[in-house]
Amino acid sequence: NAKEPRPGQRTFGCEVCAKISSRTPRPASQEVIMTDGSHGNTATLEEIFRCFICLGRVKNAQLCPCCSKMCCASCIKKWITEQRPQCPHCRASLRMSQLVNCRFAAEVGAELDRLQTSGVNTRQEETCQLHQALLQYYCLTCETSICSDCALFSDHKGHEFEKLTASYERHVQAISQEASGLRRRLKELHQLMHAVEANIGEVSRAKEERSNELVRIMEQCNSRLEAQLKAKLLTLLAQKGVLAEEIELLDSMYHELNRQLSGSSQSALISRSPELIQMLQEVVQHKPITEFARSAVPPEFESELVPPYQGSSFVVNGYSKLRDSQEIAYSEPLHTNGLMWRLKLYPNGNGVARGTFLSVFLEMLHGLPEASKYEYRVEMRNASCSSESVVREFASDFEVGECWGYNRFFRIDHLHKDGYISTEDTLTFRFFVRPPTYCQLARDQARHIKALEAEVAGLRESSGKAATSTPVSPEAASAAPHTLDTTTDGDGNDDVVDGDGDCDGDCDGDGDGDGDGDG
Numbered sequence: 001n002a003k004e005p006r007p008g009q010r011t012f013g014c015e016v017c018a019k020i021s022s023r024t025p026r027p028a029s030q031e032v033i034m035t036d037g038s039h040g041n042t043a044t045l046e047e048i049f050r051c052f053i054c055l056g057r058v059k060n061a062q063l064c065p066c067c068s069k070m071c072c073a074s075c076i077k078k079w080i081t082e083q084r085p086q087c088p089h090c091r092a093s094l095r096m097s098q099l100v101n102c103r104f105a106a107e108v109g110a111e112l113d114r115l116q117t118s119g120v121n122t123r124q125e126e127t128c129q130l131h132q133a134l135l136q137y138y139c140l141t142c143e144t145s146i147c148s149d150c151a152l153f154s155d156h157k158g159h160e161f162e163k164l165t166a167s168y169e170r171h172v173q174a175i176s177q178e179a180s181g182l183r184r185r186l187k188e189l190h191q192l193m194h195a196v197e198a199n200i201g202e203v204s205r206a207k208e209e210r211s212n213e214l215v216r217i218m219e220q221c222n223s224r225l226e227a228q229l230k231a232k233l234l235t236l237l238a239q240k241g242v243l244a245e246e247i248e249l250l251d252s253m254y255h256e257l258n259r260q261l262s263g264s265s266q267s268a269l270i271s272r273s274p275e276l277i278q279m280l281q282e283v284v285q286h287k288p289i290t291e292f293a294r295s296a297v298p299p300e301f302e303s304e305l306v307p308p309y310q311g312s313s314f315v316v317n318g319y320s321k322l323r324d325s326q327e328i329a330y331s332e333p334l335h336t337n338g339l340m341w342r343l344k345l346y347p348n349g350n351g352v353a354r355g356t357f358l359s360v361f362l363e364m365l366h367g368l369p370e371a372s373k374y375e376y377r378v379e380m381r382n383a384s385c386s387s388e389s390v391v392r393e394f395a396s397d398f399e400v401g402e403c404w405g406y407n408r409f410f411r412i413d414h415l416h417k418d419g420y421i422s423t424e425d426t427l428t429f430r431f432f433v434r435p436p437t438y439c440q441l442a443r444d445q446a447r448h449i450k451a452l453e454a455e456v457a458g459l460r461e462s463s464g465k466a467a468t469s470t471p472v473s474p475e476a477a478s479a480a481p482h483t484l485d486t487t488t489d490g491d492g493n494d495d496v497v498d499g500d501g502d503c504d505g506d507c508d509g510d511g512d513g514d515g516d517g518d519g
Contacts, residue, residue, distance in 0.1 A: 338448030361405030
């Protein structure tokens with residue numbers, strides 16, 4: 001009868017088996033530390049190929065035909081010859097001739113060893129290089145592993161040391177604590193990664209929403225354009241219908257008149273002549289042609305996405321003389337939402353186009369501190385045919401003081417031939433400029449409003465200081481209600497304000513005395 005085993009202890013049929021098991025140590029190669037997730041699979045294979053007698057790896061494996069358990073050939077032979085002829089596992093009758101030789105077990109064991117070598121870290125016993133003994137202690141003074149002989153007889157004698165296993169566990173615990181911080185950091189990084197991925201999704205969805213919004217806006221704009229087109233076409237078709245009816249009526253009368261002229265006799269035609277003449281006069285006078293000359297429907301369509309152009313005219317007088325003098329011609333400034341533009345003309349060309357082409361440029365005189373894109377259009381009107389003109393359109397990034405335009409705008413020798421120079425020797429230009437979007441237009445307007453508010457606040461502050469510094473008595477004010485006040489605007493010139501709200505003098509600082517520099 002076997003003794004009742006402790007929890008986790010293997011049960012043997014007799015004391016001999018227990019002694020055999022106790023005398024058979026577990027191979028050191030089985031003490032492994034798994035480094036990956038294959039610990040469970042490897043342990044299962046180890047259990048399958050473990051001898052149920054010595055509990056070690058089977059050697060020359062033999063299989064019991066009843067329970068299909070494997071054991072070492074030497075272990076089962078000793079059991080059958082020394083104990084009883086039965087399987088120690090299933091208690092079935094068993095003889096040596098009945099055992100099944102498992103030749104594949106050696107190959108599987110070798111493969112298992114290879115897997116353990118590649119997938120696990122084996123903990124090998126280290127030996128002292130000086131005494132060739134196992135390292136069992138850790139010298140705290142020298143911070144090195146030592147054996148028992150080193151602790152008793154070498155230079156480590158009298159040093160403070162502890163068990164190597166205790167030091168190992170302490171260091172493992174310290175490393176594990178630090179590794180917990182690494183795990184926390186890894187977890188935080190994963191959370192940040194998820195947050196970034198979520199942000200990417202939000203950005204993509206927001207972009208998709210804006211794209212869908214633009215599609216809807218474009219569909220609505222297109223439907224409104226179709227409505228505008230329908231209204232214009234209805235008006236034009238009504239005009240066309242009235243004209244077609246009148247033309248059909250006159251055609252029928254004309255054919256009838258021709259039939260009367262060709263088919264009537266001379267006396268009959270003479271007798272009907274006053275009637276025919278009166279009828280023709282009534283037809284012509286009944287509805288004058290001015291009633292059919294309706295106003296033309298404008299071909300322009302209002303855009304909801306792109307703002308309209310703002311432009312000005314530039315008439316170049318005495319072109320021939322200006323060309324001979326090689327002077328540059330400038331237009332009057334064009335003010336648009338706090339920006340100032342002017343057209344710059346080289347009558348004899350500029351750079352490589354000198355003497356061959358007109359050169360025309362648009363210049364930003366006053367604007368934003370950073371470069372911004374604007375669309376511009378330059379037209380040169382034909383003096384002999386108002387419906388013809390040379391048109392150039394483009395978009396450029398403008399900064400204050402920069403000029404963008406065309407070196408080769410038009411050939412000089414074709415100006416007279418094509419009728420662009422009038423009989424008074426003048427050239428007529430029209431130039432236009434606009435921001436490409438309503439968003440940029442709103443930005444320009446907001447900055448202009450802010451600048452005007454700052455200017456108004458400054459004027460109020462300066463007028464308040466002037467009123468407190470020089471008080472005027474009521475008698476003086478009533479005696480001279482239109483007294484001229486001389487002020488200085490910072491440009492070194494005296495500008496006169498005469499009470500009519502206009503600034504007469506060199507307000508814009510360009511020396512021409514036109515007083516229109518403040519817009």
